[in-house]
Amino acid sequence: MTMALLEVQDLQAGYGASRVLHGVDLTVGDGRIVTLLGKNGMGKTTTLKSVMGLLPKQAGSVRFGGREVTRLAAFEVARLGLGWVPEGRQVFPTLTVAENLVATAANRHGAAQPFTLQRVYDFFPRLAERAGNLGNQLSGGEQQMLAIGRALMTNPRLLILDEATEGLAPLVRAEIWRVLGALRATGMAMLIVDKNLGPLLELADHHVVLEKGRVVWQGDGPALQADQATVQRHLGL
Structure with missing residues (x-):
């Protein structure tokens, strides 16, 4: 049985007096990939x-x-092994690609095969080509690769990606999905938000659908594909 790496129970959160989440429950097992799905404004990023x-x-x-x-504060959570790839990339604009990658590099949990500059470059050859360029000189797709690489350099136990391929060209999206598939093969656990259901169905083990801050459906890929009513109503596809 897969050990629960992340356990979220009855999570309630919001902004000021406005509550967005109304009791979200989800679990990510060690080495497993879970998605958070739903239309815009349903609470995925807040979660x-x-x-x-x-x-x-x-x-x-x-x-x-x-x-x-x-x-715990965000930096304390990160040190425990959560790697964060935020929506909008948020790379350091005045640092080079290489500097962005080494800025947060660590191997706090003694990974046997840690992510190094060369290993990240092996996953993303384009970053090796652009190693000396500043973050603000990169295309959107290159910045997303860099954001993922930067998170990997912390050698996380769980990689969290918010809008993994939003706004990217089809070829770049395909490259991101290829890398995420390769990371899955290494045993990397992931929690992913993205609107591209097709690749997610191939990649992920479990799907959690949110509506107005509540979990309204969860299950595996075949079950979601078979439940077209849920797809149409909650995902708008």
Whole structure:
């Protein structure tokens, strides 16, 4: 049985007096890939930010690796092994590609095969070609590769991606999905938000659908494909 790496129970969070999440439950097993699905404004990014400690929880519990992390600051959560790839990339604009990658590099958990500059370049050859370019000189697709590479350089136990391929050209999206598939083969656990259902169905083990801050459906890929009513109503596809 797969050990629960991330456990979220009755998560409630929001912004100021406005509550966005109303009791979200989800689990990511060690080495497993889980998606958060739903239309815009349903609470997906809020869930990820709450898990990462970037947004205070109003109620509920978040456990990572068996440890309660509900009240920890974002940097403390990251040090436990959560790698964050934010929506909008947020690379350091005045650092080179290589500097972006080494800025947060660490191997706090003693990975036997840690991510190094060369290993990230092996996954993303384009970053090797652009190693000396500043972050603000990269295309959107290159910045997304860099954001993923930067998270990998922390050698996370769980990689969290918010809008993994949003706004990217088809060839770049295909490259991102290729890399995520290769990371899956290494045993990397992931929690992914993205609107491209087709690749997610091939990649992920489990899907969680949100509507207005609540889990309205969850299951595996074949079950989601078979439930066209859920796809049409909650995903708008």
